[in-house]
Amino acid sequence: MNWTPLILTLKLASLTTLVLLLISIPVARWLAYTRVGFKPVIETLVSMPLVLPPTVIGFYLLLAFSPDSPLGLLLENWFGLSLAFSFHGLVIASVIYSLPFMVHPIQSGLSSLPQSLSDASRVMNKSYVSTLFRVELPNIKPSLLTGIVLSFAHTVGEFGVVLMIGGSIPNRTRVASIAIYDEVEALNYSTAHQYSLVLLALAFLVLITVYLVNGGFLKRFWR
Amino acid sequence: MIEIKISKKLAGTDGIFSLKIEQQIQTGQLITVYGNSGAGKTSLLRIMAGLLEPDSGSIRIDSETWFDSKQGINLKPGRRSIGMVFQDYALFPNMTVRENLMYAARSGEDKNLVDQLIDVVELGKLKERKPGSLSGGQQQRVALARALASKPRLLLLDEPLSALDREMRQKLQDYILKVHRFFKLTTILVSHDVGEIFKLSDRVMQLSNGHIISYLTPAEMFSQRHLSGKFQFTGEVLEIKPEDVIFVVSVLIDNHLVKIIVDQETASTLAIGDRVLVASKAFNPVIIKI
Numbered sequence: 001m002n003w004t005p006l007i008l009t010l011k012l013a014s015l016t017t018l019v020l021l022l023i024s025i026p027v028a029r030w031l032a033y034t035r036v037g038f039k040p041v042i043e044t045l046v047s048m049p050l051v052l053p054p055t056v057i058g059f060y061l062l063l064a065f066s067p068d069s070p071l072g073l074l075l076e077n078w079f080g081l082s083l084a085f086s087f088h089g090l091v092i093a094s095v096i097y098s099l100p101f102m103v104h105p106i107q108s109g110l111s112s113l114p115q116s117l118s119d120a121s122r123v124m125n126k127s128y129v130s131t132l133f134r135v136e137l138p139n140i141k142p143s144l145l146t147g148i149v150l151s152f153a154h155t156v157g158e159f160g161v162v163l164m165i166g167g168s169i170p171n172r173t174r175v176a177s178i179a180i181y182d183e184v185e186a187l188n189y190s191t192a193h194q195y196s197l198v199l200l201a202l203a204f205l206v207l208i209t210v211y212l213v214n215g216g217f218l219k220r221f222w223r
Numbered sequence: 224m225i226e227i228k229i230s231k232k233l234a235g236t237d238g239i240f241s242l243k244i245e246q247q248i249q250t251g252q253l254i255t256v257y258g259n260s261g262a263g264k265t266s267l268l269r270i271m272a273g274l275l276e277p278d279s280g281s282i283r284i285d286s287e288t289w290f291d292s293k294q295g296i297n298l299k300p301g302r303r304s305i306g307m308v309f310q311d312y313a314l315f316p317n318m319t320v321r322e323n324l325m326y327a328a329r330s331g332e333d334k335n336l337v338d339q340l341i342d343v344v345e346l347g348k349l350k351e352r353k354p355g356s357l358s359g360g361q362q363q364r365v366a367l368a369r370a371l372a373s374k375p376r377l378l379l380l381d382e383p384l385s386a387l388d389r390e391m392r393q394k395l396q397d398y399i400l401k402v403h404r405f406f407k408l409t410t411i412l413v414s415h416d417v418g419e420i421f422k423l424s425d426r427v428m429q430l431s432n433g434h435i436i437s438y439l440t441p442a443e444m445f446s447q448r449h450l451s452g453k454f455q456f457t458g459e460v461l462e463i464k465p466e467d468v469i470f471v472v473s474v475l476i477d478n479h480l481v482k483i484i485v486d487q488e489t490a491s492t493l494a495i496g497d498r499v500l501v502a503s504k505a506f507n508p509v510i511i512k513i
Contacts, residue, residue, distance in 0.1 A: 119272075119274050126326075
């Protein structure tokens with residue numbers, strides 16, 4: 001069995017999760033506390049990947065990344081980046097595709113904290129940043145874990161977006177889910193089985209970790 | 224001297240009303256804010272703390288201006304030298320008792336103060352515990368100590384004792400009085416409990432619909448009823464029961480249930496849940512040594 005598709009999948013999922021974590025914390029915090037009128041518009045945009053067929057996202061991103069589009073041209077000329085059919089393009093597409101899976105848990109975690117906690121921190125002359133890192137985030141660890149794990153798992157499981165934007169270039173964009181499809185098409189059922197089984201086990205492990213941790217089962221070992 | 228002169232439109236349960244407060248408070252005093260729910264008590268505290276911005280007016284403490292709408296001054300909550308105890312205590316669940324206090328302290332040099340405060344509220348044994356594992360009374364003491372860790376001049380207490388039982392309340396009232404005197408604070412306390420107000424406060428600010436309707440000493444305020452009674456207690460009506468031509472009213476005073484006979488006219492003015500004053504003229508008191 002060729003391990004590169006699996007390694008590529010894990011690399012893509014880890015990088016996507018990391019980028020998502022950095023982006024989603026400020027976005028989720030803003031969404032949790034803001035009272036501006038256009039908040040529903042932003043919430044809708046963040047949630048769009050939940051309902052859109054992945055191929056739609058992939059299609060538009062492919063158009064945007066192509067050297068014929070203004071964005072693609074700009075990236076090509078200024079940064080020398082060609083995102084279509086590249087690993088970087090996959091990361092960007094995955095970030096957009098999994099955005100709601102990171103933003104929603106963090107946002108609902110922050111909204112469920114009593115307002116008095118951040119008020120108390122403000123009275124103690126603490127900035128928004130230190131309130132965020134020392135009071136708010138430490139008290140929504142289960143939400144953070146849920147966000148991290150769900151975005152990771154969702155990225156591992158994506159197919160349509162990757163196929164549209166990355167194609168199936170070995171060692172570059174041929175992630176495990178695509179590899180399975182290719183192997184089945186080539187009637188290599190045994191290889192397809194191996195990839196599938198690894199993904200199945202990974203999904204099970206990842207999800208059971210969340211439920212064990214958030215359900216408090218593992219807490220007794222940490223005290 | 225603290226000078227408050229503010230107005231703010233607030234959304235209450237019966238629609239929008241305006242909070243208009245104009246009052247001078249002598250520093251070093253303990254002031255109770257008293258009034259129906261929705262009268263603007265918590266909003267007044269939040270405005271003092273800088274968590275809520277008034278529409279117009281000014282707040283000055285001694286020569287310092289905390290807020291002035293004309294000059295565009297609005298000091299951040301952290302710059303106002305305030306300690307605040309919230310109704311739900313707002314202890315940080317991720318930090319131990321000591322860490323909660325350390326977080327509130329201005330800088331590392333206040334370590335001694337933190338330890339001193341832990342001693343004052345007698346939490347030495349619990350200082351490494353997280354708030355979630357403490358009782359309501361213990362959490363309240365942590366919140367009180369934490370509010371003092373930044374060496375505030377003004378202590379704001381938003382109904383801090385309302386969730387506690389009577390015995391615990393009395394103990395914590397002593398702590399509040401102790402720290403108020405020990406740290407020479409000006410304290411503003413929101414409270415509904417007449418006994419608590421009598422015990423703690425120098426002045427009572429009575430609010431109704433966003434306005435101050437009186438600013439008196441507790442004795443002045445609660446003796447306005449001009450009774451010649453030598454004994455008087457406040458309680459809550461639990462039951463009104465007609466019996467032949469009279470009515471028996473059960474009143475809860477402290478933990479005691481007292482039955483009082485009233486005529487029909489008086490009974491018709493009472494409803495279950497009313498706060499009442501029970502007074503007796505002292506012509507024949509019985510004293511028994513216990």
